Amino acid sequence: MYLPLNDPNRPTTTTAALATLNAPSSTLCFHARHIPSISIEAYLLRILKYCPTTNDVFLSLLVYFDRLSRVGALGHFPGEPPLGSYEASSGASTEQGSMSPISTPWSNNYSDSRPRAETPQGHGFPGISGFAIDSYNVHRLVIAGVTVASKFLSDVFYTNARYAKVGGLAVHELNQLELHFLLLTDFRLTIPLSELQQYGDQLLAYAQERTISANRT
16 A cells, blocks of 8 residues: 655655656666567566566566556656645545556556646656656566565565576676666555456456467467
8 A cells, every 4th residue: 555755654765765766867777778689578488487486476567567657657656646745635535555447557558547637847756757668678677676576575586696697687787776676666565465466367368368369360
């Protein structure tokens, strides 16, 4: 469940996280010079083969990627009012813990059906503004996300040296990506079970639709 930034029960956003969210170059570390030759499907299978983990780790990537994209599009975290509007009365509804319907959570066009208030001038997070997942950054986002999610969700995980080798990166690169991934998400790694189930259901429906389409051709 998300807590508004003005909620006294919510931990204060760290100075480092705010600095990263506002640094224009904060997402550039995920951008590769060239599109990797390995497909994203083969990349995921490689990770699963050499760094076996549970399904919820991979499913959580969809949630984290969606959150990053929404922060880039809205200028604030899902379930929270736009920055600069926290002077609203404490009794006002902020739709805490709610998740608006989305089309396909793994697409680049993440949507939010709620009316979107304009982000006030000078507010928002410039460092992640307009963030989009593409062929240049998806592989690095995946290996960084798997590293983070495995450590957070699983009792058994591997060293960064192993994740880096499997992901085709130097250890120091993965260390940097892992830290930036945590900072860009403001260390918000908890996912309500209902939200995880919703993403799982949509992913299953998408897979079934693709299977039916493939059988028709």
